[in-house]
Amino acid sequence: MNGAKTHEEAALRNGWGQVLNGFALMAICAMAFSLRLFSVVKYESVIHEFDPYFNYRVTQYLVKEGYYNLWNWFDEFTWYPLGRVVGGTVYPGLIWTAGLMYNLLHYFNIPIHVQEVCVFTAPLFSAFCALATYAFVKEIRGQGAGLVASTFIALVPSYISRSVAGSFDNEGVAIFALVFVFFLYVKTLNTGSLAWATAAAVAYFYMVASWGGYSFIINLLPIHCLACVVTGRLSPKLYIAYAPFVVLGTLTAASIPVVGFNAVLTSEHFASFLVFGILHAALAITYIKDVLPPRAFRTAQTLVLSTSIALLGVVATLVIFYVMASPTFGWTGRSLSLLDPTYASKYIPIIASVSEHQPPSWPSYFTDLQAATLLMPAGLIAAFRPLTHASLFLILYGVTAIYFSGVMVRLMLVLAPAACCLAGLALHQLLLTLTRSLKAPARPSPPADAPTPVKEAAQRKPAKLGKAASRAVEKVAAVAKRAWHPLPKELAIAALAGAAIVFAGYTVHSVWVSAEMYSAPSIVLQSRSPDGSVHVFDDFREAYAWMRYNTPADSKVASWWDYGYQTTAMANRTVIVDNNTWNNTHIATVGRAMASPEEQAWHIYRSLDVDYVFVVFGGFIGYPSDDINKFLWMVRIGGGVFPDIKEKDFLGEGGYRVDDKGGKSLLNCLMYKLSYYRFGEGALMATGRMGFDRVRQVEIGNMDISLKYFEEVYTTEHWMVRVYRVLDKPHLDTKLKNRRRTGKALARKAPKNVDASGALARA
Amino acid sequence: MGGRCAGSWLPVRLLLTAALLLSTGYAKRSSRASSVDAELEDSALLGELEALQAGARDRVVHMDEASFARYASGSRRPYHLVVFLTASHLLDKPQLGLRELRYEFGLLAQAAHKLPRDAGARLVFADVEFKESQAVFHRLGVKALPWLLRLPPTLRVDPGANIRLKHEDVMRHDDYGHQVWKAEEMATFVAERTGVKVDKIERPSFFRSAFFPPTALAVLASGAYVAWLLYQAPFMRRLWIYAAGALFVFWFSVSGGMHNIIRGVPLYFFNQQGQIQLWMASNQGQLGGEGFIMGSAYLSFGLCVSALTYVVPRLPSSASRQGAGWGLVLSAAAIYYWIISTYTWKTGYRWRWYF
Incomplete structure (x- = not known):
């Protein structure tokens, strides 16, 4: 009877928790959306900068002419006299999205102008991105971490810079797509369901349609899969998450004209195929090991190993000769500029001339990520405790994104979701420790779901490294597996206050950055006079x-x-x-x-x-x-x-x-x-x-x-x-046009005028 | 009367004409003889120079005072002399980069040597060293190195006299930048002055040598073997190694490590008073040192948070929990405050409240 009552209470509390969770998410979405409206409030509802104007023009074409005609649109208004095949050279995801929203609104008789739809697309999708981040981190470490992470991403300045109202650019929807693909991938990893895997491939299709940054996904997933294979985390769930994704994803990616056969021909995509092969080989080995008697397996192993080494040797030789024959050693310029950071500044002025391709310095990280930068290391450590398939994915995402962001400030945008997820994880774990300490009874007992130490590290004997550093780490690891005690209450309160101050600082910073730095449309400029009036x-x-x-x-x-x-x-x-x-x-x-x-x-x-x-x-x-x-x-x-x-x-x-x-x-x-x-x-x-x-x-x-x-x-x-x-035809006499000139200047320039009249006579 | 007179003048006229004819014939012959001499001399000079070039390691003829006087003097020469001036005692000065420049010059000379004979004017590449040919430097009026000059074939050079080159015939730091000029830049300089285009400078690259394929295969194989050994090694199972690696990547990136590499920024520099300057007050860039200090600050804040979350609750004694906990909270607060103040100092940003 008593047990049933406790169970009922727990269910009720859980129900209230869910409701609160839902309200919190709605508030986060509202905050993400409204934080990006400074540009409309301060200026007006106008498309920003340069690229968004092209997207806007294409969207106008789409709503006027329809999807099919967009596909075949040859635009003779640009690149005269060459023109441009717009349908085949544009990433259409953003334009489809805006066009679809426009059609949907008009279907419900909401007569909104296409420009308004374009202006508000990016803020809307940043709210969606907050939801996707919640779902992603929830898969990794539960609802609490998901909520904190989604709060972080709703406010993160780096993402605000590309998603304020009016900034109608690919990144506005692509960052949502990126996080959504990651969520579906991790969901498939956790559930092993083919339906989720298919959904991941479809989301990837949307991502490829939206932004060239999809190549980050098609390289990150293989890295994760390979890491799982190498560390002995091979499982059927991994197979279901990865293999259908590569096959369906590549097929659908190739059907976007701007990508086309690049999806199978360029070096950026090779890693996914290689890992696809490795995954199958690893699974085949596991299967054969189960089927064959041990001796036969060893023979087969030797045979296969020697054959594959020989094959690899041949392949390596071919690659080496290919490298020798090609001036850039077989890589495309863009990927070279990521691997060899000095490449672009030396050889490609058109890449080097764009300011967002410059490497960031330390203040850029603080401006663009603020508290997320500070909490990211703690998040990396939290992701290791415990290390799961999903948290391994987050670690790999964080590490690769932070490396690439160091090369080009533009890639800070890819780092932002990773930094927010990791920061959310760190803050969540900290809050968990502090609130449990506050709630703990006088006699300490380890909470049921307190973070457990990593077993592998505990079971192994000390390594032969014999260095002071390694010993110190061993000691810390040894401490970490002891029993859990609550922190002193006043300490927990002080730390909670500190966390609140850090988070409040993050909010103030983000709001200020959004209002002051990233809301200028750069098509209309403002200046403030000393008396406060705006010109x-x-x-x-x-x-x-x-x-x-x-x-x-x-x-x-x-x-x-x-x-x-x-x-x-x-x-x-x-x-x-x-x-x-x-x-x-x-x-x-x-x-x-x-x-x-x-x-x-x-x-x-x-x-x-x-x-x-x-x-x-x-x-x-x-x-x-x-x-x-x-x-x-x-x-x-x-x-x-x-x-x-x-x-x-x-x-x-x-x-x-x-x-x-x-x-x-x-x-x-x-x-x-x-x-x-x-x-x-x-x-x-x-x-x-x-x-x-x-x-x-x-x-x-x-x-x-x-x-x-x-x-x-x-x-x-x-x-x-x-x-x-x-x-x-040239002017006969330029000086007649300009009465302010002196006679001296006229006399000095006289001979050239003769040329001009001569040229005119000839003409 | 008149006819007689004319008749008496006739032999004189004939004589004069004959003398004139004879003298012009002689003059012609003598001038032909002298031009033949000059041609002979030219080809002798060229032959000598070719022999010297063939003997030189990178087709750059080394000249001392005597040989410079021999190959540069005269009213004209059948070749453009391209001279690189160097000084053995300054070779190791990094700001001059003479050694690298001389190497690039050698690449250009080798590439020019491979051009077909009918490619245009003849080029002779030479170098002159300061200590053994001070007089040459004096005659050219050289004040600073590096100094690359082109001696036009038609410029008159008297032995021992000063040589007045046109401004455009000299490649100097002031006009061509302080970086180490590449052979391609020198080739452009030479092509603009002489019309001889040296398009393809071949740099000896290990990637193109015959040793590359076996070496690469060996490196790959041994790399794979080492990777296999590491894969088998028990210490590689320790998670903290990977955590430390991830934290290192984080630290390197947020420190602007890539920024330092790409922009070639030093860790610090000395200001005019000779003191070490570690901080750059502008938001536009950073010095290496300040970046790593700030990166370490970011990292330490995160480590404090992490230690408070995972390590302190596992300490057995309540006194140590109390001490370590307060220590961590206070140091995190101090680091946070310091980061904020350094950031506002560096960028000049002042937050405005929008609430």
Whole structure:
């Protein structure tokens, strides 16, 4: 009777626990979603940055033309005159997702604009990601750890940076997909159910469709499987988790056009097949060992071993000769840049020029992960106690992700879920110890499910290492297997308070980072005056709108590749290059034009049918990410293909400078002229000093700029975007256009004008 | 009268014409003879140089004062002389990198030697050492090394006199950067001045040698054997080794270890007062040392938490639990405070409350 009552009480408590758990999860989701809305509150509901504009444009196409037409879409608005096969070169996961949500909402007669759907996709999926993380860690270490981990990931700044409202980019849905695949894999490991395995393969299909980062999964799972095989954790559950995943996953991955046969042909995928073979071999050996008598097994073993060693020798020889024949030793550039971190900065300027490909320093970890960085080591140790299939997977995920994040700051995003899971694990174990100490009766007794020591370590004799370090660790391990006692109560309270402070600090940091650092759409800028008022710079949209309504619909617009996606999406005009940097030569051609003197640049642009050129210029208001600051990359990328462009010609005394001691080629190149045209007097308005550039903090070296082959057609309010028309024929006399010039300057430049009229006569 | 006069002048005219013809013929012959001499001399010079090149280890002719005077002097030469100036007593100065530069120069010389004869102008690569040829350095007006020069074939060089090279005929640190120039960069320099393009510099690479396949196989086999031994070894069953490995990877990454390698950042540097400077006050980068200190701080915080969770509850005596527990909590708090203050100092960030 009494027992039944206790049982009933426990069930009731468990029921309340579940309800509380559900509410906590809902609160976490709401927090994850609302934390990412700063960009909408502070600015407006607008698509951010560069790549999201392309995704937005493709989504618009999808909802207008349908899924099937997207598959076959050839976009002639980009990469003129080459065009781009969008259906075959885009990761469509994000676009499908947004399109599906849009259609669903419209099916229920909710008339929402497609832009709003795109803006709020990433926050929504970060809430889903919190749920997936909960499920993943729950599989590893129970509900409590899952809840803490999902709180961590809802707040983690690294993930916020890619999932604020308006940031409509692949990573927004891909991180959810990544964690979800891991959850399903671990679920299959724990249950051994083929249904979960199939679900994992389907989730992997969604991941491949969403982001190129899927190659991390297809390498991490084999590593885990191999580690299980090597450490004697081979089990039917492992087989069910891994083998169907590789087969179904590869088949489905290959059906995404952008991946296609790469799924079986490139080196990034080979590890999964190799481990697939090893897994089968290991299982076959186990089976044969069971079937054969011991002597026969030994003979068979010798036979198989010698044959496989011979085979491996042949394969190794072939690989060695392949390596000798290939200049990059058989690896693709991207994977080489992960294994040899210095590779990209040496050989691929287009990779090295992107800031998110730089290696992070120690403050980056604290900015992007904060308390998760501090708790991660404790989480790694907690995952070893006890070590299961699932916790081994988390350890491997954490270690590989943290290594790769050290190479490229961009991969911090892959590390963030691992760091949050490990931090959640650590904090959960700490809270468990502290609360049990508080609840413990005066006479200590070990709790039923207190962490148990690792048996393997305990049973073995001390190793022959004989080093002081190893002995110390042995001692700690020996302590760890003794009986469990509660901590002193006041100590437990102090530690709980400390944990609360650390977590509160994490929350404050994340909210601040979300509001201040990652919410700027970079298409609209804000500056705060000393009196607290906010000034908005909306020059980009102004310029794109001008182009949309004032240029012929079929005009071609050239700019540096950064602005390609925005131009096609907002100005609706054809561009020469864009942010999908697939054709280095084409980008180098634009770089070369920008770095050439005016006449030469005009010939290049005319050969590309360019009608308008625009440059982004920050010298007027002090916007540092302008084209003049990016210019050396144009020179480097241009010089990589056209050797007549040399970086040293653009460097002045002591390096890159735009004043009168700057490189001669720089002061005469098109980019300089288009940026600083009429700026001598223009700067007077902004700074009161003639030709004073507020970004470089110098007076520019060439104020006497006249244009013969280009004509200024529009400059935005704060001079941030300057649009020029490429003339059909050069001006007869450039000086007539510019009345402010002195007679002296006219006389000096006179001979060139003769050339111009001659050229016109010939034309 | 007039006709007679004309008749009397005729022989003189004829005589003059004959003399003129004779003298021009002689002049022509003598000039032909001198050009033949010059050609002979040229080919003799070239022959000597070719012999010297053949004898040189990497096709770079070593010249002293006498040989430099012999091969560089004159109003013209049938070749471009590309000279690398070096100094034996400065070879080990790392900031000059003369040894590496000389090696790269040798690679260029070997690659140029393999070009077909009709590839364009002839190139002769030479090096001159400071201690044995001080006069050459003086004549060239060399103030700092490294110094790579091209002596154009048409530049007049008088023995013993100063040699005035054009600015563009010299490769110096100021114009070409302070890094060790690669043979490819030197090849570009030479190609721009002489028109001879040396496209393919072959670096002797172990990967291309005949020894590579057997060595690689041997390394693979022995590696596999060692791995097998390790796999069998009992101490490899100890989990703490793997935990320590995982923690090491964590520590190395969060310290920005990769950042140090990729950017080639030193652990510390000496400031102008000669003191060790360990911290860089800018958010843009880091020094190696500060990174490892901060990485260790991150790691120690985690280890404190872990020890409080797993080790302290297993201590048998309540006094030791009390002491160790408080020690760990207080040190974790101190580390946390120190990390926060160092972070705000480094980045200049100040948190704002949004509540």
